[in-house]
Amino acid sequence: MPxxxxxxxxxxxxxxxxxxxxxxxxxxIRLTGDPAVMLAGDSSGVTEQDLARFREALGLNDPFLVxxxxxxxxxxxxxxGQSFFRGSVRDxxxxxxxxxxxxxxxxxxVSVCISIPLGIHSALHKGGISDQLIRVLSLVxxxxxxxxxGIMLVLLFAIAFPILPASGFQSWSALILPATTIGIILTAxxxxxxxxxxxxxxxxxxxxxxxxxxLSEWTVIYKHALRNAAISIVTFLGLQFGNLxxxxxIIELVxxxxxxxxxxxxxxxxRDYPLLQATVSILAxxxxxxxxxxxxxxxxxxxxxxxx
Amino acid sequence: MKSIxxxxxxxxxxLALLASVLGAAVPGASLAETVLTVAQRSDPQNLDPxxxxxxxxxxxxxxxxxxxxxxxxxxxxxxGLATSWEFLDEDRRIRFHLREGVEFQDGEPFDAAAVKxxxxxxxxxxxxxxxxxxxxxxxxxxxxxDDRTVDFLMNRPDPVLLTKLAGYGAMIVPPDYIEKVxxxxxxxxxxxxxxxxxxxxxPGVGVKxxxxxxxxxxxxxxxAVNIRFIPEDATRMAELQSGGVDIALDIPKPSVDTxxxxxxxxxxxxxxxxxxLTRFNTQSGITADPRVRRAIxxxxxxxxxxxxxxxxxxxxxxxxxxxxSFGNDPxxxxxxxxxxxxxxxLAEAGVAPGTEISLDYPSNDxxxxxxxxxxAAYLGMxxxxxxxHPYEYNVYYNDILPNGKTGALYYYAWGxxxxxxxxxxxxxxxxxxxxxxxxxxxTLDALLEQQRDTYDQQVRLTxxxxxxxxxxxxxxxLPLYNEATLYAxxxxxxxxxxxxxxxxxxxxxxxx
Numbered sequence: 125m126p127x128x129x130x131x132x133x134x135x136x137x138x139x140x141x142x143x144x145x146x147x148x149x150x151x152x153i154r155l156t157g158d159p160a161v162m163l164a165g166d167s168s169g170v171t172e173q174d175l176a177r178f179r180e181a182l183g184l185n186d187p188f189l190v191x192x193x194x195x196x197x198x199x200x201x202x203x204x205g206q207s208f209f210r211g212s213v214r215d216x217x218x219x220x221x222x223x224x225x226x227x228x229x230x231x232x233x234v235s236v237c238i239s240i241p242l243g244i245h246s247a248l249h250k251g252g253i254s255d256q257l258i259r260v261l262s263l264v265x266x267x268x269x270x271x272x273x274g275i276m277l278v279l280l281f282a283i284a285f286p287i288l289p290a291s292g293f294q295s296w297s298a299l300i301l302p303a304t305t306i307g308i309i310l311t312a313x314x315x316x317x318x319x320x321x322x323x324x325x326x327x328x329x330x331x332x333x334x335x336x337x338x339l340s341e342w343t344v345i346y347k348h349a350l351r352n353a354a355i356s357i358v359t360f361l362g363l364q365f366g367n368l369x370x371x372x373x374i375i376e377l378v379x380x381x382x383x384x385x386x387x388x389x390x391x392x393x394x395r396d397y398p399l400l401q402a403t404v405s406i407l408a409x410x411x412x413x414x415x416x417x418x419x420x421x422x423x424x425x426x427x428x429x430x431x432x
Numbered sequence: 433m434k435s436i437x438x439x440x441x442x443x444x445x446x447l448a449l450l451a452s453v454l455g456a457a458v459p460g461a462s463l464a465e466t467v468l469t470v471a472q473r474s475d476p477q478n479l480d481p482x483x484x485x486x487x488x489x490x491x492x493x494x495x496x497x498x499x500x501x502x503x504x505x506x507x508x509x510x511x512g513l514a515t516s517w518e519f520l521d522e523d524r525r526i527r528f529h530l531r532e533g534v535e536f537q538d539g540e541p542f543d544a545a546a547v548k549x550x551x552x553x554x555x556x557x558x559x560x561x562x563x564x565x566x567x568x569x570x571x572x573x574x575x576x577x578d579d580r581t582v583d584f585l586m587n588r589p590d591p592v593l594l595t596k597l598a599g600y601g602a603m604i605v606p607p608d609y610i611e612k613v614x615x616x617x618x619x620x621x622x623x624x625x626x627x628x629x630x631x632x633x634x635p636g637v638g639v640k641x642x643x644x645x646x647x648x649x650x651x652x653x654x655x656a657v658n659i660r661f662i663p664e665d666a667t668r669m670a671e672l673q674s675g676g677v678d679i680a681l682d683i684p685k686p687s688v689d690t691x692x693x694x695x696x697x698x699x700x701x702x703x704x705x706x707x708x709l710t711r712f713n714t715q716s717g718i719t720a721d722p723r724v725r726r727a728i729x730x731x732x733x734x735x736x737x738x739x740x741x742x743x744x745x746x747x748x749x750x751x752x753x754x755x756x757s758f759g760n761d762p763x764x765x766x767x768x769x770x771x772x773x774x775x776x777x778l779a780e781a782g783v784a785p786g787t788e789i790s791l792d793y794p795s796n797d798x799x800x801x802x803x804x805x806x807x808a809a810y811l812g813m814x815x816x817x818x819x820x821h822p823y824e825y826n827v828y829y830n831d832i833l834p835n836g837k838t839g840a841l842y843y844y845a846w847g848x849x850x851x852x853x854x855x856x857x858x859x860x861x862x863x864x865x866x867x868x869x870x871x872x873x874x875t876l877d878a879l880l881e882q883q884r885d886t887y888d889q890q891v892r893l894t895x896x897x898x899x900x901x902x903x904x905x906x907x908x909x910l911p912l913y914n915e916a917t918l919y920a921x922x923x924x925x926x927x928x929x930x931x932x933x934x935x936x937x938x939x940x941x942x943x944x
């Protein structure tokens with residue numbers, strides 16, 4: 125069964141990627157500071173014995189590979205172990221991961237809702253004023269640093285006209301500003317993608333045939349052209365979702381969004397090895413998994429890809 | 433990995449769960465309830481009083497817990513859970529008489545057994561894993577005399593003990609509750625005798641406190657306090673300006689003007705515990721020469737820095753302590769700004785104009801980043817070419833500073849909540865202290881130890897002032913300023929009393 129072998133191959137690949145990434149992270153963070161010192165704080169009277177005691181309690185005296193093996197075991201058994209400072213890693217991630225996924229999904233939704241109609245419009249009016257305007261705006265969108273856009277939206281909709289919460293996730297309306305920020309940034313790329321794909325499809329022979337048959341313009345565009353263009357658009361959006369997860373970190377900080385980005389930054393600043401290793405692993409696994417899913421969908425749609 | 437590769441069902445469930453939890457936390461559900469919303473920069477990460485040293489804990493824990501001694505916003509020690517205390521057996525025993533009719537928030541009675549349990553836990557196995565124990569090693573044992581009386585047997589005198597009993601590690605905890613729920617659950621949902629109980633703690637997000645009906649000293653004026661952790665300065669200020677929070681802590685200096693100009697907000701300032709100083713490498717390089725150190729001290733106009741960069745929200749200091757600190761010497765004046773004297777001293781020390789020196793600091797301190805640039809300009813005017821090097825916070829405090837890898841100058845900020853110079857001075861000047869890489873001086877060691885050996889406050893004051901004078905005389909440090917503790921408060925809030933040490937109490941605060 126080639127499909128099964130393909131899946132198996134990719135799963136093994138995913139595991140290897142995760143191990144390499146976490147091994148690197150585990151090694152790198154240990155070069156940058158001692159969690160025992162973080163635990164001790166700045167108190168006077170903290171002695172070297174106190175620090176040694178903390179290191180023992182945190183398991184930092186074990187050789188690196190022993191510590192790493194403990195982490196791998198905790199990953200396999202899905203219990204993720206204990207954070208150095210704040211309880212069970214699984215509980216922390218259980219709180220943060222849904223928030224990140226929700227924000228990512230909402231951002232994608234915002235982007236899809238804007239970019240598909242705009243992209244189609246642009247393609248249909250190629251060279252016209254609206255097409256040029258959309259292309260210029262998307263270039264402007266691409267050039268914005270996303271945190272800047274986020275801060276501008278906060279200034280506008282939370283301070284100047286206080287209709288939306290500035291930060292946090294106390295209510296559903298708090299989702300609007302961060303999702304819009306990321307959505308707009310993604311839209312800038314996606315509009316161009318939709319436009320190019322539509323242009324390519326519209327010039328294909330079957331579209332001309334459909335038109336020649338006298339089908340309505342609506343049927344030609346939405347039933348024939350868009351469906352075919354959709355394959356590559358969906359693929360691209362899938363890949364983008366993977367990258368998006370990693371890219372959410374800054375926006376989570378700006379909006380104090382209680383997600384994986386905020387959790388990872390906390391873990392880095394605290395030198396909380398178990399928590400950081402777990403968050404990074406999960407983000408890595410998610411990106412690999414989305415890639416795998418895209419490959420599979422692609423393979424299912426077009427059997428030639430599987431064989432390759 | 434299973435939970436990741438099965439997103440359609442499990443994550444949908446989690447999202448639904450998250451939605452319902454968050455939905456429940458939306459204020460709309462509680463029309464008659466008054467909720468005070470507070471934003472602070474950091475999450476204490478653990479609510480157990482013995483597992484933390486963080487100021488961020490103080491602003492939460494001071495509402496949930498109480499100690500035998502109480503120290504409010506005026507910094508005076510008062511009876512807390514103990515109504516009185518006496519020193520016995522030539523100060524080797526301190527006897528506390530405990531308050532009647534006090535209960536923990538779950539109804540468990542407060543008594544001598546709870547006090548003993550608290551300190552056995554702090555000094556025993558559980559305390560071993562936390563940072564607070566080192567503050568209480570002067571206590572040998574706590575002995576129950578009767579239900580309402582305990583004796584503290586001392587290993588050695590500890591003049592700061594009573595102050596310490598008013599905060600952090602010494603907060604009284606409930607034995608039955610901890611035994612019942614376990615240590616881990618206590619970290620997240622602790623119980624004390626204070627006016628608020630912890631309803632929910634969501635790491636990285638916030639803590640919800642709810643008024644405790646059984647509080648012995650009256651009832652809080654608001655039903656609940658919603659404390660949110662917002663690490664980004666800009667975001668915290670945006671929430672404040674948009675009315676999303678009633679009180680904001682950790683006000684960044686650049687926001688001071690915006691808050692002052694706002695119609696809805698009020699800036700409240702009080703002398704804080706935090707002192708900022710630049711320290712010198714006194715062992716090698718040109719700053720080993722006291723004349724060079726003194727020259728640098730005279731070359732920098734700290735008053736101008738306070739007025740221009742800190743918006744006046746700080747006081748000049750002459751030693752590493754503010755005016756409220758025990759041990760402060762009001763007669764000691766900061767080094768005068770005198771660039772001509774600085775040039776003369778540098779010439780005497782044989783330092784050629786254009787000599788390079790460097791200053792290190794932790795990169796998370798945005799205020800000091802600006803201060804350091806101004807310092808470079810001042811030093812440039814007397815012929816020293818200062819380069820500044822920011823380091824990541826942990827690298828700076830874990831490696832650069834304790835291992836003596838700093839430049840000729842390096843930054844240090846310290847905010848001992850006890851407001852007792854012992855706390856700061858011992859850390860900065862006693863030989864062998866972890867964050868004191870360069871100073872090892874028998875005179876200072878003797879003075880510091882002398883004031884730790886006695887309860888006689890006059891002896892202590894003399895010794896601590898002696899430390900400050902000695903450090904000043906030898907220019908071991910360049911004290912810069914004592915930062916004010918700033919709070920921004922929405923005008924719909926009433927009864928807010930600023931706490932110099934950030935240990936805010938929300939008991940008497942109201943919201944309209």
